[in-house]
Amino acid sequence: MKKFFKRFYLALILVFLYVPIVVLIIQSFNAGKSRAKWEGFSFRWYAELFADASIMNALQVTVSIALLAMVISTILGTLAAIGIYSMKKRPQAMMMTLTNLPNTMPDIVTGISLMLLFIFTKVDRGYVTMLLAHITFDTPYVILSVMPKLKQMNKHCYEAALDLGATPTYALTHVIIPECKQGIITGAMLAFTLSLDDFTISYFTTSPLVQNLSTLIYSKARIGIEPTLNALSALMFVALLILLLIVNRRTADNSRKA
Amino acid sequence: MKKLLCILVTLVLMLPVCASAQEVVNVFNWEDYIDESVLIQFEQETGIHVNYMRFTTNEDMIVQVEANPGAFDVCFPSDYIVERMLSKDMLAEIDYDKVPNAQYILENLRSPDYDPNNVHSLPYMWGTVGILYNTTMVEEPVNSWGILWDSKYKSNVFMLDSFRDSMGVTLKYLGHSMNTRDIIALESCKDKLIEQKKNGIVKAYQVDETKDKMVAGEAALAVMWSGDAQYAIDLNPDLAYSIPSEGSNIWIDAMVIPRNAQNMDNALKFIDFLCRPDIAQKNCEAIWYSSPNSGAIELMGEEYTENPVMNPTDEEVARCEFFHDIDETFMPVYTALWQEVKNAK
Amino acid sequence: MRVDMSLPWWAWALMGVGLALFAAMVVLSVRRNHGVKRSLFAAPYSLWMILFTIVPVILIAYYAFTDASGAFTLDNFRHFFDSNYSKNQLYASLGPEAAAFITRGTVNVDTLVYSLWMAFLCTGICLLMGYPAALFMADRHMKLGPSLVVLFIIPMWMNFLLRTIAWMSLLEDQGLINQFLRWLGFDGVQLMYNSGAVLLGMVYNYLPFMVFPIYTVLSKQDPKLGEAAQDLGCNEIRTFTRVTLPLSLPGVISGITMVFMPSVTTFFIPRMLGGGNSMMFGDLIESKFLTEGSWNVGSALSLIMMLLILLSLSILRKADPNGEGGGMV
DSSP: OHHHHHHHHHHHHHHHHHHHHHHHHHHTTBSSSOSSOOOOBOOHHHHHHHHOHHHHHHHHHHHHHHHHHHHHHHHHHHHHHHHHHTSOHHHHHHHHHHHHHHHHSOHHHHHHHHHHHHHHTTOOOSHHHHHHHHHHHHHHHHHHHHHHHHHHSOHHHHHHHHHTTOOHHHHIIIIIHHHTHHHHHHHHHHHHHHHHHOOHHHHHHSOTTSOOHHHHHHHHHTTOOOHHHHHHHHHHHHHHHHHHHHHHHHHHHHHHHO | OHHHHHHHHHHHHHSSOBOOSOOEEEEEEETTOSOTHHHHHHHHHHOOEEEEEEESSHHHHHHHHHHSTTSOSEEOOBHHHHHHHHHTTOBOOOOGGGOGGGGGBOGGGSSOTTSGGGSSEEEEEEEEEEEEEETTTOOSOOOOGGGGGOGGGTTOEEEESOHHHHHHHHHHHTTOOTTOOOHHHHHHHHHHHHHHHHTTOEEEEESTTHHHHHHTTOOSEEEEEHHHHHHHHHHOTTEEEEOOTTOOBEEEEEEEOBTTOSOHHHHHHHHHHHHSHHHHHHHHHHHOOBOOBHHHHHHHTHHHHTOTTTSOOHHHHHTOBOOOOOOTTTHHHHHHHHHHHHHOO | OOBOOOOOHHHHHHHHHHHHHHHHHHHHHHHHHTSOOGGGGGHHHHHHHIIIIIHHHHHHHHHHTBOTTSOBOSHHHHHHHOTTHHHHHHHHHTOHHHHTTOOOOOHHHHHHHHHHHHHHHHHHHHHHHHHHHHHHHHOGGGTOHHHHHHHHHHHHHSOHHHHHHHHHHHHSTTSHHHHHHHHHTOOOOOOSSSHHHHHHHHHHHHHHHHHHHHHHHHHHSOHHHHHHHHHTTOOHHHHIIIIIHHHHHHHHHHHHHHHHHHHHHOOSHHHHHSTTSSOOHHHHHHHHHHTSOOHHHHHHHHHHHHHHHHHHHHHHHHHSTTOOOOOOO
């Protein structure tokens, strides 16, 4: 009975989380434009989606910025985490406060402060500024996911490697980095998702010319919802689901082998 | 894993291809305010790439243009914003030798108050502000702004989230000019709007969302621009449009070139292209505002000239009024009053 | 895709100098210590943070304390306490008739209070809904754990604007819920365009941020602790209030932080679901910058909000001095 109640509660929460998404996916197959009336099944909006240059362009901007920001912030953040970890206590605490600062700043303030920076230095806002902003908010998350792995690492491993004749560089690439690989991957994934989903900061750091999906949806949402956007989100949802299943299958395989 | 990473990195590096030396024109227009196929046609005919950007309100637009100097080559401000841009010396003169199609612009629109002789601007579209209403929900005739205060329509009215328009129609209802600087009139206008909100008559303050919601039957009445109204009427024949007897706003949206535009010649070519009768016709038929283009009107024939929304009568036009710009010293009055309205609970 | 990658020349120069400096430092330290000094690895990041986090915050402060001409002023903060500040000054100069209308404008303070109240409600609801969910997920007897976590994460991958818009089609007067009600023979209800709808949108978007940190902490808890308590005579409720709950506090605190902060500053949700009927503080700041173009007042408002949030966070941190909260990671 108790078990049933718990399952029922979790199911309710999941229904709450998924209802809008299901509605969205169903609507993407609606032949008409109306949100409320069902006018028959059709792939019309999917066809229009691929024909819509502004959406395709925004998709490219979103994905390329997310990938670039992920790569750069992962490198920057991993290096920084290793650096901070080997600092003395005082500077280490200082750096961690600095790293936590963007997390404690509301998105809108981060966005506006960067906008002011670009306007003040007369840098035209656009693709590059949006990328810089994304790297800025991604990097702390990479550090925060690599740091715990470094702390878990056995300190003596590194020293042992040195004693056994490894150069510090060799020890770094063959001991430290493999040890916190899991943290680096988590950080990279986190950076990618954060940047994929960001709206507020992108909104303030780009010009109307360079739009990512979020800012495009925002401007489109104000004129009434285009069902093409429903089609797009349905596709993204399915793509992510498949990706997730593949990753799950792979990790399951790996653990079976091990 | 490594292979995957390599592929990812190469993909990433390939994606953002730098802008080539191709000719471009940066156009900054209202949301939903053009037939987008026209842009493709322009590219095909001239080889000039159109970077097309959109804005929601005049105020948003001018802030962007000021914050990003040189980013825009052609903008579409309304009359009173042209006035402001001129007073801030933000606009370039139009070289009419390069805009031969300007000859099609109607004579009576060629020398507006805000820009005598159209030195810096050319009309793109014009229209009025009125009430769009659903005849299945509103039985009485709609001929006064007062209906927006009628408690019968509780939670059934969409107002515009644009202070010049919402305050303007209220001022008209109270018998003042839309451009008044009389403090007592403005304060009573605020009180009237707050009363409307507190009585629960307003359902939402919004801009572009309204037309689709009116089509869906979400509200009985909405303050609306004529073209959006016509768009909605086309999709839902139950809807009708009326310009109240107290008078309303008549406006012109113009095409201008900011002084610091980087592609001046392309901007002129683009404006000339939009003035070409067949193109002006396409745009007019896509967005349903009134066209200032005699050539396009001729092409559209009766479908246009017989339409009451797009062709307000002389009598209707006579009771309408253009906006004039509010200068910076007086602006805080408007913004503060409007914020109080938005904040009222 | 056409993308303009151009930056001003000095930005490239700055980057070049920065990279060269970093390389020189690495080379130097390699020579001296026969190896790279590892704390140097943090140098590019420190530089980055100074440039893109600290300098921008200083800029906000600069704009908040200056007027349009760049002279020092406190007027922007007076604006916060009296939103009619400029208007009143003008009225005062227009003679007694106008001066009669001078009143203190409470828009900014009201909006802030309203935003804090909404954020407080949202956080409370998320906690009430999310804690049991996290608790049941972490329950080892249920054997649900990781796969459920994934189910909670997936919705977050959908663009949050689209998810919010999807709610619109459910809540509208002609929306699905009302259609269903009418089909059942009831009258329609107005579900949208009010604070309740905004709250719903906020809870919907931020609930996972509450569930994850609590789940992370709970799932790391040693199940033997609970068993021991029961062996020692605690009933289930007492075990929960005395053992499980106190030990999960770090997760709760981190969840509260992660829900409260974005909900104070959200500006998309109230606009879409609330129909612009009531502004939140995020709306206000956005309109100051992008509609009115008054950056100085906007900066002052941002600064006030930032300080408020830092203050409330530091109070929360007191309750969790070790920062053990699970967080997203």
